[in-house]
Amino acid sequence: MNFLLPLLALLPLPEAAPSRPAAPAPKYPVAAIPAALREGAHAVLRADDEVVTVKSASRLVHSIHYVVTVLDQAGDDFGLLTTPYDALTSISYLRGAVYDADGKLLHALRSTEIRDQGMGGRDGSLMSDARVRFADLRQPQTPYTVEFDYETVSDNTLFYPSWAPQAEEGLAVESASLRVSTPGSLPLRYQERQWTGPALSHSAVDGQEVYEWKLANRPSLEEEELAPPLRYTTPMVALAPGIFEVQGHKGNASTWQGLGQWSYDLNANRDQLPPATVAKVAALVQGAPDVRTRVQRVYEMLQSSTRYISIQLGIGGWQTFPASSVATNGYGDCKALSNYTMALLNAAGVPAYVALVGAGRHHADLRPDFPSLQFNHAIICVPMTAPKADTLWLECTSQTEAFGYMSSFTGNRHALLVTPRGGQLVSTPHYDARHNRLERRLDLFLDATGGATATARTLRTGLEQDQYASLLHDLAPAEQKKYVTEHLRLPTFTLTKFNLAAASTPTAPAVVENLGLTLPGFAPPTGKRAFVNPNLLSRLPALPALIGERQAELWLPTASLHTDTVRLHLPAGFRPEALPTAVKFSTDYGTYSNNFQALPDGTVQYIRRVDLKRAHLPRTAYTGYVDFRRKISIADKAQVVLVKTES
Numbered sequence: 001m002n003f004l005l006p007l008l009a010l011l012p013l014p015e016a017a018p019s020r021p022a023a024p025a026p027k028y029p030v031a032a033i034p035a036a037l038r039e040g041a042h043a044v045l046r047a048d049d050e051v052v053t054v055k056s057a058s059r060l061v062h063s064i065h066y067v068v069t070v071l072d073q074a075g076d077d078f079g080l081l082t083t084p085y086d087a088l089t090s091i092s093y094l095r096g097a098v099y100d101a102d103g104k105l106l107h108a109l110r111s112t113e114i115r116d117q118g119m120g121g122r123d124g125s126l127m128s129d130a131r132v133r134f135a136d137l138r139q140p141q142t143p144y145t146v147e148f149d150y151e152t153v154s155d156n157t158l159f160y161p162s163w164a165p166q167a168e169e170g171l172a173v174e175s176a177s178l179r180v181s182t183p184g185s186l187p188l189r190y191q192e193r194q195w196t197g198p199a200l201s202h203s204a205v206d207g208q209e210v211y212e213w214k215l216a217n218r219p220s221l222e223e224e225e226l227a228p229p230l231r232y233t234t235p236m237v238a239l240a241p242g243i244f245e246v247q248g249h250k251g252n253a254s255t256w257q258g259l260g261q262w263s264y265d266l267n268a269n270r271d272q273l274p275p276a277t278v279a280k281v282a283a284l285v286q287g288a289p290d291v292r293t294r295v296q297r298v299y300e301m302l303q304s305s306t307r308y309i310s311i312q313l314g315i316g317g318w319q320t321f322p323a324s325s326v327a328t329n330g331y332g333d334c335k336a337l338s339n340y341t342m343a344l345l346n347a348a349g350v351p352a353y354v355a356l357v358g359a360g361r362h363h364a365d366l367r368p369d370f371p372s373l374q375f376n377h378a379i380i381c382v383p384m385t386a387p388k389a390d391t392l393w394l395e396c397t398s399q400t401e402a403f404g405y406m407s408s409f410t411g412n413r414h415a416l417l418v419t420p421r422g423g424q425l426v427s428t429p430h431y432d433a434r435h436n437r438l439e440r441r442l443d444l445f446l447d448a449t450g451g452a453t454a455t456a457r458t459l460r461t462g463l464e465q466d467q468y469a470s471l472l473h474d475l476a477p478a479e480q481k482k483y484v485t486e487h488l489r490l491p492t493f494t495l496t497k498f499n500l501a502a503a504s505t506p507t508a509p510a511v512v513e514n515l516g517l518t519l520p521g522f523a524p525p526t527g528k529r530a531f532v533n534p535n536l537l538s539r540l541p542a543l544p545a546l547i548g549e550r551q552a553e554l555w556l557p558t559a560s561l562h563t564d565t566v567r568l569h570l571p572a573g574f575r576p577e578a579l580p581t582a583v584k585f586s587t588d589y590g591t592y593s594n595n596f597q598a599l600p601d602g603t604v605q606y607i608r609r610v611d612l613k614r615a616h617l618p619r620t621a622y623t624g625y626v627d628f629r630r631k632i633s634i635a636d637k638a639q640v641v642l643v644k645t646e647s
Contacts, residue, residue, distance in 0.1 A: 026103030042075030227552035240372035260423015402509035435462035450524030
């Protein structure tokens with residue numbers, strides 16, 4: 001018998017060479033993106049898989065898996081993730097990784113690389129528990145792909161997240177999905193907007209209602225001239241609660257009445273003023289001839305004695321500080337200042353209401369057919385009775401805003417009036433061409449060598465004055481002059497005189513601008529003749545011609561009326577040889593006219609008038625609007641021909 005084999009079996013085996021861990025399999029290679037999605041795109045959304053789980057009337061969990069391939073430097077911002085949170089919202093986890101063009105892992109996000117910072121104002125004017133976490137996986141070379149996974153848990157169910165996978169210009173979508181799970185006792189409220197994807201999938205699983213939406217293979221878009229924002233043209237799903245609860249305060253957001261009732265109850269009994277303040281108001285309005293005067297005196301008192309400071313702490317984002325606090329401290333946020341103003345007006349015997357509004361020059365108006373919290377600001381509404389029944393509106397956070405004026409910040413939109421009977425949807429002031437005017441008077445003095453000087457007085461009213469009112473109140477005169485100098489569309493000039501001043505008109509607040517200009521080489525003679533365009537400051541440029549088929553509607557955002565009167569003072573030895581023929585035309589977009597006239601005193605007068613409409617028009621209207629602007633551009637270039645007289 002061979003005893004060697006059992007003996008060998010007992011001997012230790014030689015150690016095997018250590019194995020290397022297998023390299024991770026490539027993920028999201030750029031080559032896998034369909035060519036049609038790469039065309040014209042700066043980035044491609046490879047996946048946007050979002051899951052919203054409603055745990056209860058007071059808790060919601062939002063999980064997101066987000067993958068985007070950045071194709072060029074213009075898409076670099078997609079490599080940066082910002083995740084806000086606050087006292088009512090926490091971040092459960094945040095993970096990330098970045099891959100090269102072939103899908104090979106370049107780097108996994110480390111926790112030490114995630115920055116966390118508060119969103120308070122640098123000047124101390126903002127008290128907020130809002131914070132944000134930043135994860136930056138941008139790379140120096142493109143293309144690359146970033147992948148993020150994160151989850152937030154919110155105890156603020158007043159807001160449900162909305163899903164808009166393609167709300168950015170230059171972003172193509174390869175795949176995106178939204179899944180919402182909610183108890184049957186808390187039915188989901190949703191609104192599909194511009195929806196072109198597959199039909200909603202809805203099922204019931206173990207007492208949960210489950211909703212699913214999917215989108216795929218959507219090429220990138222470019223924002224077209226005078227088009228609605230992409231949120232009005234690309235598919236999205238808006239979500240909102242019915243029953244909700246925030247820090248023990250229950251409400252029903254399924255109607256505007258219910259949403260306003262929650263806000264009213266949340267802020268009830270916070271309008272009590274100190275006796276000294278009540279006495280001050282009584283003395284202030286004593287002898288006022290009418291309600292409007294009483295309101296104006298109270299508003300001027302507010303502006304002179306308070307300042308704005310934003311305070312967003314927990315439910316304090318919706319619940320005001322007591323009016324007594326503002327009276328004592330002299331500051332408050334928009335809710336507190338509006339509540340304080342309402343209390344002051346009540347002390348003056350004038351009923352008033354807080355109104356919630358979505359504020360901002362470019363903030364879209366709310367969707368009246370989808371009750372939900374679409375607001376970020378509070379203002380005051382003062383209903384008026386006969387004989388002057390126009391409602392008064394007050395912006396309570398500004399120390400400089402004109403009395404009763406809403407500006408482009410809150411004008412021309414809906415607001416929710418908060419009353420003891422609940423919410424009522426109303427409209428803020430509508431500003432049209434009667435209010436938004438630019439009236440310019442310009443004297444242009446030519447010399448025999450072709451140089452010129454000019455003086456111009458421009459009155460801007462309504463929305464036309466908003467930017468200049470900001471300049472007047474926010475910048476020093478030197479900075480105002482710098483801004484105006486940079487925005488004058490003139491080839492060569494020196495600004496010799498400059499002044500801005502506030503004014504008013506019967507219809508709207510105004511700003512008056514006075515300029516003095518030196519214009520070397522303005523209209524050099526050619527032989528015996530000189531060619532002069534008297535439209536020095538108001539030329540309206542043409543728009544680019546349409547290439548391909550227009551996709552979006554035409555939105556003309558502001559109605560306005562511009563009038564120019566120019567007096568052309570001729571140099572000695574020159575007379576007008578030919579004046580342009582008058583031009584006049586009217587379209588669905590507005591009207592235009594100009595006229596040239598030789599006056600008995602030897603000057604030439606040029607009068608121009610442009611009345612522009614505010615409108616939302618079908619996409620087919622863009623071609624006609626381009627033609628309208630082309631005609632204006634041509635008419636604005638019309639020249640007066642001067643000829644040198646024989647000596």
